[in-house]
Amino acid sequence: MTALPLILTVFVACAVEAIEALTIVLAAGLTREWRSTFQGMAVALAVLAAIVAALGPTITLLPLTALRLVVGALLAIFGLQWLRKAILRATGYKSLHDEASAYLREVTAAKAAAPSSRGRVHDWYAFTLSFKGVLLEGLEVVFIVITFGANQHDVGAAVIGAAAAVIVVAVTGVLVRAPLARVPENAMKFAVGIMLTSFGIFWGAEGAGVSWPGQDAALLVLVPVVALVALCYTVLLRPRRGRSPAEPAAEQVVSS
């Protein structure tokens, strides 16, 4: 496999998480104070970079078979989570992740919080809100960067995809100065879920000892098949429901 699918998969996955982190950072910065918000964001990015720097090279030292088995299992489980949520959202069983309402919630909470300073941080609330937001959203990106990068022995390419996504989202956020509510997040999550599940199945089965027909070319069949199955489930669930997606959903989800 060339580096391009790896970079693109990590880019899309990272962009989704970066959009959600941007919403929190904007809420903290515009409502409270930018300096403390940037401090929180910088510390979170440093922690995430340290995790990648520590785990990336270490995990590549593992035997490839064991690595593919463990990483494949984790990716399949993780990817199925994304896919399940994306299908439930597409069919109206879960509420869509709405950046505009998420932003309003964060702004309301940020306005209500009392000001307090600790050490060099003027506004502790803005710092912790920004730190937690970036760290939690970033952990999913780190997971994808490390697992994809380690399996392809190209953590650098995965980091390039993640960094490019963060830069694109950050620059767009600075220009717009508002949550990126128009980005089709669910469609992006659907696509990432398909990629994670496909690679998870491929690497997991390889790690268990199977030889895929066509070797790496099997992925060219596996990815469309996973996409097709996911789309079939989406279509099948829509008419069964018998009510419009605008009605209250069975599961309300506002997190990623």
Place this chain on the structure above:
Amino acid sequence: MSRLRSIGAFWYDFVVGDDWRVAVVVVAVLALTAVLVHAAGVNAWWLLPVFVFAALGWSLRRATRS
């Protein structure tokens, strides 16, 4: 102790998510695949995709019925 519990809960939610049954199916089928390949000599490449698709459907069915 409560901090350890909350860290454990975070990682469980992070990796396993809303439906633990899907994770169990994936792990069990990978183990079965390894047994078929190494003990029975069957190149069971088709086993994991079939069960993953079934597990996804099962999980969606449970979620939409609840």
